[in-house]
Each structure stands twice: as C-alpha cells, then as structure tokens.
Amino acid sequence: VTFLGDIAHVLATADLWRLTLEAAALLLLPALGGVISERSGVVNIAMEGMMLTGAFFSVVADLAWHNPWAAALVGIIAGGLMALIHAVVSIRFRADQIVSGIAINIFATGLTVFLVNRLYGLADVGHVGQANLLPYINIPLLDQIPFLGRVLFQQNVVVYAALILLVVVHLVLFRTRLGLRIRAVGEHPQAADTAGINVYVIRYGAVITSGVFSGLAGAFLAIGISNTFVHDMTDGRGYIALAAVIFGKWTPFGAFVACLIFGLGQAIYDNNSIIHVSQYLLSMLPYVLTLVVLAGVVGRSIPPAADGIPYAPENE
Amino acid sequence: MGSRPGPRLPRALRRVAGGFAVPLGSVIFAFIVGALLVAVTGGDPFQAYSGLLCGGLGIACANGENSALQISTTIVYFTPLIMAGVAVALPFRAGLFNIGAEGQFLAGAVACTFIGVKFSNLPAPILLPLVLLGGILAGAIWAGIPGVLKATIGAHEVVTTIMLNYVAQWLIRYLIVGGPLQLPHGFSVSSPIGAGARLPSFLPNDNSLIIFGLPAGVYRVHTGLLIAIAALAVFAILLWRTSLGYEIRAVGQSQRAARYAGISVPRTIIVTMLISGAFAGLAGAIQIAGIDHNLTDKYFNDTTGFDAIAVALLGLGSAVGILLASILFGALHAGGAVMQQDAGISSSLVQVLQALILFSIAANFLRVLRFPAFGRRPSAPSPTAPAAALMTEAAKAPPEETQT
Numbered sequence: 001v002t003f004l005g006d007i008a009h010v011l012a013t014a015d016l017w018r019l020t021l022e023a024a025a026l027l028l029l030p031a032l033g034g035v036i037s038e039r040s041g042v043v044n045i046a047m048e049g050m051m052l053t054g055a056f057f058s059v060v061a062d063l064a065w066h067n068p069w070a071a072a073l074v075g076i077i078a079g080g081l082m083a084l085i086h087a088v089v090s091i092r093f094r095a096d097q098i099v100s101g102i103a104i105n106i107f108a109t110g111l112t113v114f115l116v117n118r119l120y121g122l123a124d125v126g127h128v129g130q131a132n133l134l135p136y137i138n139i140p141l142l143d144q145i146p147f148l149g150r151v152l153f154q155q156n157v158v159v160y161a162a163l164i165l166l167v168v169v170h171l172v173l174f175r176t177r178l179g180l181r182i183r184a185v186g187e188h189p190q191a192a193d194t195a196g197i198n199v200y201v202i203r204y205g206a207v208i209t210s211g212v213f214s215g216l217a218g219a220f221l222a223i224g225i226s227n228t229f230v231h232d233m234t235d236g237r238g239y240i241a242l243a244a245v246i247f248g249k250w251t252p253f254g255a256f257v258a259c260l261i262f263g264l265g266q267a268i269y270d271n272n273s274i275i276h277v278s279q280y281l282l283s284m285l286p287y288v289l290t291l292v293v294l295a296g297v298v299g300r301s302i303p304p305a306a307d308g309i310p311y312a313p314e315n316e
Numbered sequence: 317m318g319s320r321p322g323p324r325l326p327r328a329l330r331r332v333a334g335g336f337a338v339p340l341g342s343v344i345f346a347f348i349v350g351a352l353l354v355a356v357t358g359g360d361p362f363q364a365y366s367g368l369l370c371g372g373l374g375i376a377c378a379n380g381e382n383s384a385l386q387i388s389t390t391i392v393y394f395t396p397l398i399m400a401g402v403a404v405a406l407p408f409r410a411g412l413f414n415i416g417a418e419g420q421f422l423a424g425a426v427a428c429t430f431i432g433v434k435f436s437n438l439p440a441p442i443l444l445p446l447v448l449l450g451g452i453l454a455g456a457i458w459a460g461i462p463g464v465l466k467a468t469i470g471a472h473e474v475v476t477t478i479m480l481n482y483v484a485q486w487l488i489r490y491l492i493v494g495g496p497l498q499l500p501h502g503f504s505v506s507s508p509i510g511a512g513a514r515l516p517s518f519l520p521n522d523n524s525l526i527i528f529g530l531p532a533g534v535y536r537v538h539t540g541l542l543i544a545i546a547a548l549a550v551f552a553i554l555l556w557r558t559s560l561g562y563e564i565r566a567v568g569q570s571q572r573a574a575r576y577a578g579i580s581v582p583r584t585i586i587v588t589m590l591i592s593g594a595f596a597g598l599a600g601a602i603q604i605a606g607i608d609h610n611l612t613d614k615y616f617n618d619t620t621g622f623d624a625i626a627v628a629l630l631g632l633g634s635a636v637g638i639l640l641a642s643i644l645f646g647a648l649h650a651g652g653a654v655m656q657q658d659a660g661i662s663s664s665l666v667q668v669l670q671a672l673i674l675f676s677i678a679a680n681f682l683r684v685l686r687f688p689a690f691g692r693r694p695s696a697p698s699p700t701a702p703a704a705a706l707m708t709e710a711a712k713a714p715p716e717e718t719q720t
Binding site for chain 2: 043045085089093094095096098099100102103104106107109110111113114115116117118232236239242243246278280281283284287288290291294295296303
C-alpha cells in the first residue's frame with residue numbers, strides 16, 4: 001500500500017512530468033529524423049552516432065566560442081555531415097543501409113574519443129560554464145499556470161523547438177506535396193521516378209534532415225541537459241529513438257507517444273530514491289516494450305514498402 | 317553480360333584474386349583514410365601503425381615489448397571473435413541479419429557466470445560442460461526470440477536483435493551493480509566462477525617456468541581457442557555438407573524457390589537463429605570460463621558482437637575468411653593498447669578503422685575505380701562478391717507472407 005502511495009505521490013509532482021517531457025523531447029528529435037528518413041525509404045539505425053557526433057562538436061565549439069547558439073549550430077552541422085556519409089554510402093553506392101548505419105555508430109564512437117584525445121590529451125574535455133548552456137526559458141504568464149505551467153512552460157529552449165518540429169514534420173509529411181513525394185519515394189520509388197520525382201534528391205534530403213535533428217538532440221544533451229562531453233554519452237538514446245519510430249508506426253505523433261512513455265521511464269529512474277525499482281530494470285523498458293509491439297500485441301507495425309532497398313533506375 | 321574480356325589469368329587464380337580483392341582493398345582503404353586522419357590531427361601515422369603492428373603481431377616493437385606476449389594477447393582477443401563471427405555469418409547465408417550477436421554473447425556470459433557461481437563446488441568434469449552448455453542455451457534463446465518473431469509474424473530481425481542487445485546489456489548492469497550476482501562488498505563485479513568452471517590455459521600458471529623471457533603465467537592463451545577452431549569447422553561442415561546447410565542457403569537465395577523445393581522457411585529461419593545464438597552464447601561463456609572468470613564493468617562496453625559483424629562481412633561469410641578477419645580484428649584490438657602507449661594515439665582509432673572497413677566493404681568503393689578484376693556493374697551479381705550478394709539477400713528482410 002505504501003508502495004502504491006509512493007507512486008501516486010510521485011506521479012502527482014509536476015517535476016516528474018517536466019522531466020518526462022524533457023527526456024521525451026531529447027528522444028523525439030532523432031525519432032522525427034528517423035521517421036523522415038525511413039518514410040523516404042532509407043533505413044536509419046545511425047541516429048545514435050549522429051547524436052554523439054553532434055554532442056561532441058557542440059561542446060568543442062561552445063568551449064572555444066562561449067556561445068551556445070553557435071555551438072548548437074555546429075552540433076547540427078556535424079550531425080548533418082555524419083548523415084551525409086550515410087546518405088552517400090547507402091544512396092550513391094547502394095550499400096546495405098544497416099551495415100552503413102552500424103558503421104556510422106562505430107565511427108562516431110571511435111572518432112569522438114580519438115578527437116578528444118587529440119584535442120584535449122588525456123585530460124577531461126572540460127566543462128561549459130552555466131552561462132554558455134542552451135537556456136531554460138520560462139514563457140511569461142503561461143508558466144504561472146499551476147502544475148501545467150511547470151510541466152510545459154518552464155522548459156529548455158530545445159524542448160520547445162522539438163515540439164514545434166513535431167507539428168511541422170507531421171504537417172509536411174501528411175499535408176504537403178513534399179510530404180507526399182517523400183512517402184511516394186519510400187513506398188514505390190519506381191512509380192515516383194516515373195512521375196518525375198527525383199528519388200535521389202528526396203532521399204538525400206530526408207537522410208540529412210535526420211542527421212540535423214539528431215545533431216540538435218546531441219547538442220541539447222551535451223550543452224543543455226549536461227555541460228560536457230563524455231565517452232559514449234548518448235548511451236543508447238539513438239536506439240531508443242529508433243524503437244520509438246517503430247513503436248509509433250513510422251508517424252511523428254506515434255513516435256512522440258512512444259517518447260513520452262520512454263521519457264516517463266527515464267524520469268521515474270531519476271526519481272529512484274522514492275520509487276524502489278532497480279534503475280537498470282527500468283532502463284530495459286523501452287526495448288522490452290518495443291519487442292512487445294513488434295510481437296504484434298498492439299497491432300502490426302509495418303515499415304514503408306521500399307524501406308531499406310537501394311534505388312537503382314531500371315535503365316542503368 | 318560477360319562480353320568484356322577479363323585479365324588473362326588462369327581461372328582459379330582469378331577467382332582467388334577476386335575473392336581477396338574486395339576485403340583486402342577495404343582494409344587498405346581504411347588504413348589510408350585512418351593515416352590521413354592521424355596526420356591531419358597532428359599525429360605521426362607511421363608511429364601509430366608501427367604501434368599497432370607491434371601490439372597486434374609482435375613485429376617492429378620500438379619499446380622492447382615482448383613479441384610472444386603480444387601475439388598471445390592477440391590470440392586471446394580473436395578467440396571469441398571467431399565464434400561470434402560465425403554467429404553473424406550463418407544467418408547471412410539464410411538472408412538474415414543478426415545484429416544481436418552482442419546480446420547473445422552477453423547472455424552466454426551471464427549464463428556461464430550464473431552457473432559457475434551458483435554451483436562453484438562441482439568438479440570440473442561436470443561443471444565445465446555445464447557452464448558452456450548454459451552459455452550455448454542462453455545465446456540460443458536470445459537469438460531464438462527474434463527467430464520466432466521473424467518466422468511467425470515477420471518482425472524484422474534487425475530491430476528485434478538490437479532491442480535484445482540492450483536488454484542484455486542492462487541485465488548485466490542490474491545483475492552486478494547491487495544485483496544478485498554482485499560480489500559481496502564489490503562494485504560492478506560479479507563473484508568469480510568456481511575453479512571447476514574454468515577452461516585451462518595452454519601454459520601452466522607457474523611463475524618459475526620462463527618462456528620467451530617471461531613467466532609462463534602471463535601468456536593467457538587458453539583452450540577456448542581449440543573450441544573456437546572446432547566451432548569454425550562445425551560451421552563449414554554444417555553449411556556445405558548437411559541438408560540443413562543446404563536449406564539455409566536455399567532460403568537465403570530465394571524464399572519462394574525454397575518453398576517450392578519443399579523447405580519450411582519459418583522452420584529454417586528459427587533453426588538458423590537458434591544455432592547462430594548458440595555460437596555467440598558459447599563465445600560469451602568461453603570469454604568468462606577462459607579468461608575473465610567473472611562479469612565486470614568491462615562488459616558494459618563490450619563490442620565483440622559488433623566486431624563480429626565486421627568479421628563476417630570482411631570474411632565474406634566463409635570459414636577461412638572468418639578466421640583471417642578475426643585475426644585482423646584481434647590484432648587491431650590488441651595493437652590499439654600498444655599504439656596508445658607508444659605513439660600516444662588513442663586506441664579508439666581502431667574503431668575508426670573498423671567503421672571505415674565496414675563502409676568500404678558495404679559500399680564496395682573499389683567498384684568506382686573500375687579495375688577490371690572488380691569493376692563489375694552493381695546490378696549484376698557476380699561470383700567474386702559473395703558479401704554483396706549476401707547483403708542484397710539480407711536487405712529484403714520480411715518473409716514473403718507479410719508482403720501484400
């Protein structure tokens with residue numbers, strides 16, 4: 001009874017839900033990137049590596065320039081460049097997209113540690129000062145609303161950006177010509193090509209967008225939530241985002257719901273002093289839930305038809 | 317196709333050359349790009365690579381490292397890689413991509429530790445087979461879940477195996493950080509397995525015995541190597557000399573044709589994954605029984621199962637190829653430590669090289685150079701590029717039943 005009471009007590013605190021939304025936003029950005037990439041027919045399991053790269057370069061830039069905005073931009077560009085490698089290898093060279101994704105993730109882990117060593121020697125990377133972090137912004141008036149104000153309107157600037165991007169990605173994918181083209185390329189590239197859509201351009205754009213979003217998430221992690229870079233600091237979040245993409249059946253809002261569920265797990269984990277569940281068992285939750293979804297318990301999760309298949313025009 | 321005259325070499329020689337061209341070219345590509353990266357960041361690539369060479373193969377050691385010790389370390393590194401490489405290569409043949417060798421490896425290590433700790437008093441003739449079987453079984457279960465999900469409802473094995481990798485990883489953290497396997501008063505380590513659960517080393521742990529200038533105890537090469545070689549032989553025989561192997565290859569070539577030939581595709585998928593997981597689980601068990609003797613925080617960042625993907629691809633899915641690729645990656649990992657010490661270049665350069673090899677072999681960059689020997693058109697399957705053929709099969713993932 002006390003255990004249930006404890007849970008009820010924790011669930012009633014605004015801070016838990018504030019943390020849930022923050023953790024969800026961190027997962028949502030790469031998940032949105034994954035949705036876009038896979039909708040265009042390019043399997044992307046490389047969000048982990050793109051995030052990690054974004055995290056590293058944003059810290060390097062912030063330490064050098066003391067400007068979080070420029071640093072976030074550097075992180076975004078770094079994530080985008082990593083995605084460009086994935087795009088070139090899997091679109092231009094028609095490589096297996098899963099192998100390319102694995103390679104990106106290994107590359108990012110190795111490259112960041114290698115560069116830490118080259119740039120900072122064996123010492124720590126160093127810490128970004130409080131003033132140079134991506135800021136938490138209270139929205140005037142709205143942040144005074146009891147409970148909801150704390151949850152929704154006292155968040156990091158990147159959280160707001162992620163929520164706006166959620167709506168934008170949804171609208172673009174399902175309400176615009178561009179979105180129709182992206183989906184057409186992911187479902188039936190031959191037909192799209194015949195209809196005059198440039199399959200390559202759409203796919204390059206989609207994959208690079210996934211890197212840009214993941215890079216922003218990396219910057220948020222490194223110079224928003226944290227204030228430094230450590231080896232492998234993304235710790236599987238890119239893969240949780242991948243899980244969210246599948247859990248959410250390749251839709252932005254579906255992925256967001258998954259991110260909220262996984263984020264709640266993360267927030268409870270952070271409140272572990274109150275709820276005595278092993279944090280390590282809680283950490284399994286996203287992966288186990290995704291397996292359950294894949295097992296067809298909550299309806300089928302079916303990827304875009306041409307997902308993972310390199311496109312080769314027939315006349316080549 | 318085929319009207320273009322090839323170079324005038326005997327056919328057999330040409331096939332061997334063609335078989336080696338892609339992997340060898342990929343490795344050379346990776347080392348060149350890696351050297352550029354070191355040079356651009358102000359390091360000395362020659363010094364870095366001589367460190368790798370010394371640490372990996374015991375050649376050209378500048379700081380008086382013992383060659384025999386370095387070679388022994390490399391062997392210790394590549395022993396589990398062989399079995400994990402098989403665990404990735406076998407499903408490739410059936411058109412399945414097992415990214416989960418890591419999770420299966422960890423499951424095997426957990427099972428081995430669990431049995432080895434709980435029954436630590438049993439004598440070796442009973443306990444040793446028990447821990448190895450436990451590892452095999454745990455790995456098979458860990459791979460069997462994705463196998464069943466794939467065969468019955470078409471859940472993509474890439475995604476399910478990734479998820480199970482992380483479940484295994486967190487399971488280990490749970491078990492040894494304050495969990496049931498933690499060493500009392502220890503932190504992030506499990507209790508050690510019993511003496512009967514340990515695989516013997518080749519050399520006695522006897523410091524009065526001096527071999528190659530060092531006490532025999534420092535050479536940690538263990539009998540797990542023999543098991544790994546045996547596993548490789550089992551893999552080759554299974555694939556090429558049994559009806560199951562024929563079925564696996566048939567399913568990998570074309571599920572539809574296999575079905576017409578009377579082969580049960582779902583059954584073959586499940587059996588392939590079970591066997592594959594058994595190999596990876598055995599690798600994990602042998603790592604514990606042969607060398608580590610307990611679970612430590614080292615296993616949080618273990619990459620054996622991911623290295624195995626590179627091993628299987630670089631080895632083109634053949635037994636000899638897997639052996640050679642395992643030796644390469646074992647040498648790179650062992651060499652990384654010496655490179656970091658002697659040349660001051662972070663051992664993570666090894667991961668960069670590994671990623672570059674993966675990029676190169678998957679994209680087949682050599683194609684662009686248009687050498688006659690491997691200037692094949694991307695759309696034309698060629699006998700000289702089994703990896704590429706395997707990959708295209710692996711990319712068409714879901715069984716045909718699920719496609720509408």
